[in-house]
Structures are given as structure tokens and as C-alpha cells.
Amino acid sequence: MGEKDIAQKILEAHNDVFSDIVNVLLFKGKKVLSADELEDQSSNTFYKADGKLHELERDVAKRWKKGNIRVACVGLENQTKADVDMPLRVMGYDGAEYRAQLLADNDSKSRYPVVTLVLYYGYNGHWDKPLSLKERLDIPPEFDAFVNDYRINLFEIAYLTREQVEMFQSDFRIVADYFVQMQENGDYVPDARQIRHVQETLQLLSVMTKDNRFEEAYNDAVEGGPQNMCEVLDRVENKGRLEGRLEGRLEGRLEGRLEGEIKGKRETAINLHNMGMDNDFIAKAVNVSIDLVKQWLMPESA
Template sequence: MKKQRIPEVSWNAKDGEIYERLSDNEVFADLFNGVVFQGEEIIKPEYLEEMNEKKQLKIPGRDGQPVVIKKLRDVQKACGLDGSLLGIMLAAEGQRTVHYGMPVRHMLYDAVDYTKQMLDLEKKHRRDRDLSSGAEFLSGMRREDRLRPVITLALFYGEDQLWDGPMCLHDMLELPKALEPWKTYIPNYPLNLVYSGNVCPENFRTGLREVFELLRVVAKDKDSMEAFLRENQERYRNLDWKKGELIGDFLDVPLIKDNADAIRTEEGGMNMCTAFQQMRREGEVEGKRMGEEKLSSLMQFLFHDNRIEDLQKASLDAGYREVLYKEYGLDHEELPD
């Protein structure tokens, strides 16, 4: 009989909790420093400024009628660089499940940000009456005007860490073979995807390091998780409290979120090994309960259909039960070992 995997842990992070954690300047800066700048502290938490306002733009459409575009970023901040007040715009979009239109979605987000900057400049120049040429009047911008760059990261924190979606706009296009030699004329838009498989956890200084480490391990199997915790027990048995809370939200660890004091160490940290051991025990109990409910349903079906011989055989033969589970449409449930 094929062995079914027990649902050991529920990794269903709540989006609101994730966004709240990412809104923390220290975590937000660490995300960009660890991903974009390979661990170098380019983004300073103290220079970050919240920019997560809802954007609503009214732009002229092709038919002359105005088109309203509304977009709200998950988390967006501005940061001064090289002594400037607002040198760069940074945005993080959390994604728990694969989104097959993500490159277009991010392209639109960024386009809205750049368009908003242009409209703000135009409004300022119209007010100041400092446009001096026909080209400047046409564009609403002066020749020396420059826009702040925008960097958008897609943070994928799904349980299986398997992204099978597009990585750029070209991946989404059905390109005729006749156009292949000239596809460079079709603008592309890359997706800055961030997940445990393409980052170096050592580049991060906050609990994001442990989050990426654990997401990478849990995407494999329970044995990998146990081996990882054994190898790193010195660090995980007394993990910094703030790092533990970050793990609790990203990986939805019930003990950390509901009763973290139960795993508080004498040094004031968290014993993450204990937290994950309890999650596994709770998962095993839940798996056993699901299996018992499934078996009970099967027996009721057999008794109702007066299949006494099958009822007796199913109670003794686990392999035969599998056949009957499929017959009665119960094979989608997971069984205990």
C-alpha cells in the first residue's frame, strides 16, 4: 500500500500578519539588503518613510475618455540614498500562492508609481509656471527632471516553495515563430521573485534568515526538518525573541503566536525545537483523527449498501480499504501510518 504523508504542520501564514511584519522598517530594510544588495547594508531602517497610500490615477484613454487606475501596494516605502531625502522607492508584494500573471501585475504597479511621479511633477511645474519650451509644455516636465527609481520584490512564502509561474513578461506571451528573431523589440518585464530557493539566508540579519532556512527545509520532508534542527539546535534552542515572533507569523506556528511564553528560555529567547516538535505531534493527532473519520465513513457506506463481506475484509486488510476508499470517493483524504 502506498504510504500517505501525515499533515504534520499547517504553514498557512495570514497575509495581514505578514504585511504587518514587513512594514517594520528593520525587517523591510533587511529584505532588500539581503536580496538586492547581497547582505550589504545599503538601505538604512532609520531613513525609510512609509508610502503605502492608495494610488488612484486618472489618465486619458485612447478614445479620449479618462481611465481611472487604482492600485494599493502591500508594503511600500521611500528611502534616502547618498544624502538625498527620497532617493528610491521600494515595494514588497507578499505572495502565498503562485500567481500566473505576476509579471504584468508588477509591471502595472511600477507603471502607476512612475506615472504618479510624472503627474506630481507636472502639477508642480504648472503651479510654478516654470516650463519654458514647447516640449516642456507638452510633457509637463522639464528636460532635467528625473524620476525616483522603483524596485519591487515579490516575496513568495508558500508552503511548498515551488514557483511554476512566469518569471518575466516574455514567459507569458504566445510568440509566433516568425517573430522569434525580433522579440527584442517586444519589451520584456522581469519579475523580482524572492523565495527560499534563490536567496542566501546568511545575507539577512533579522529573523528573515531563519524564515528562509525553515521554508527551504520544510519544502522537502519531515526528516529534513528534524535533521536541520538537530544540526542547528544550539541556535534554535535559544533564538532571539523578535526572530521567533517573525517565524511564528511567516510559518504560522501556533505555539509561538498563542502561547510563546511556554517556550521562553532562561536567557529570554525562544526554544524553536520545542515549538516544532509540538507542531509535529499535533499534526500526527490530526492525521490520525482524519484517518479514523475516513474509516468510519467507509464502514457506514458498506453497512448501508449491505456489503457485509467487504465490511469484514476492510476491517482487516488496509490494502483492500484503499480500493474501497477510491470506490466511495474517499481517497483524497490522508491516512495515518
């Protein structure tokens, strides 16, 4: 399992975040799913092919229950890059859940729908790969009418409207706001909204942006971590300035050391020349090129 998937699972596995994502993206902010009506669903399913047992693993999956009755199974799949085979993957995840229902019992009344949301976090361009099974398959014209289609529910997080972003009530609003701003402006201006799941939110941003300072802003805190993105960016910027000063000092020391080594080699080359050694011998002795030795021995360089 990749680091990206692990980070996203940690945040989205919280019921308040999961239900918030589904309510906004599927139901325009209407509170259809309640956090306390969700139960964790194993993200691992298995199928047999070529005589071997293979594993399918969703990013996050939960069952929605009303009392003791399961109403639906909802899965989230996170993508940072457009995947040409996403329709096939989603079809496999959903099919495995339907298969599990068949194996559970023979009571047809217990069947419930499976819905998968694909969350795309790319902000340098829209999803440009197939959105349905038929778009991915090379179907002979004679078979087209008989091939069932299967379309994915794709949501481009960075291209949500401002109204959609403001519908989120959980920490996912902070995540969505970050990607929308980066897509629109190439920059991010935080607000003072409190973060409930601080570490998980910053870990997700850290992995998705490949900027470890987001997570380090929490981990390096001596007396508690930051509570909002304003505090996070303050720590990120302070850490950047500190790293810049340390890098400058290190570069200064290295430059001074190199200058000292070059000066020493030049003095040695001049001494060897005064002793009557030829340029080839001098170049090998001080481990520099003959051209540099000649430059050092020119009258104006003395």
C-alpha cells in the same frame, strides 16, 4: 485583503526586516539600505478604467531617502503560489508609482526608480510561470521587436543557499531558514537565535504553514511568549501531545456511548422478538437494518 498578506505585511513592514531583505537579496548582504533611511509608502494607488476608479494594493512598499532626497521606491510582493500574471501585476504596481511622481510636480530632477521584489515561499517546486511580460503575451512576430519587455525580480526563499540565509540579520533569517530546511529535508530543526519581533514572525509562519500552533505558542503564553524557535517548538509539541490526549479521551467516551446504544438496541430487539414481533417491525422500532436484526436473533448471538 487575505490573511496571508496581512501577516506578511506585519513582519516585513518593520524597517529592520525590510532593509535586511533588500540588502541580502539585491546587494549580497552589503548594507546599502539603512533602516532609518526608509519611510512608509502608501501601498494603495488608484487608476481610472471604464469610467470607474480602481485600486491597486501592494503588499509592502517603502521609499529610500538620503536626507530629504528620495533615492528609490522599493516594493515587496509575497507569493505562495506561482502566478502566471505576475509580470503584469508588477508592471502595474511600478507604473502606478511612476504615475504618482508625474502628478506630484513638474520637476524632472525629483524622479527616482521603482524596484519590486517578488518573494516566493513555495518549497515543493520552483516557480514555473512567466518571469517577463513577453513570456506572458501572445505577440505577433511582426510586433515582437517593438514590444518592450518587463521582467520581474523573483526570489525563491525556499531555494536560497545556506550562505544567503546566514547573511540575514533580522528575524527574516528565521523565516528563510524554516523554508530552506523544509525544502531540503522536509523537516525543521530550530536554533536558539533570539527573535526580535516574536509575534509577527510566528504569525507569518502560522499563516504560511497553516499550522495555528505557531501563533498559539505566543498567544497562549501566561508569562511572556517564547523568545526563540526552540521554545516555540517545545510549546507546539506540548500542545500537540495535550491535544492528542484530549482527542483520545473524547474518542473513548464516544466509543463507549456508541457501544452502550448498540447494546440497548440489541436487547430491545430480542425482547420484541420474544413478544412475537416480526423482523421488519423490529428493525423500524430500533432504527437498524433487517440484516442486523437477523444477526442479533441468531442462536449463537444470544
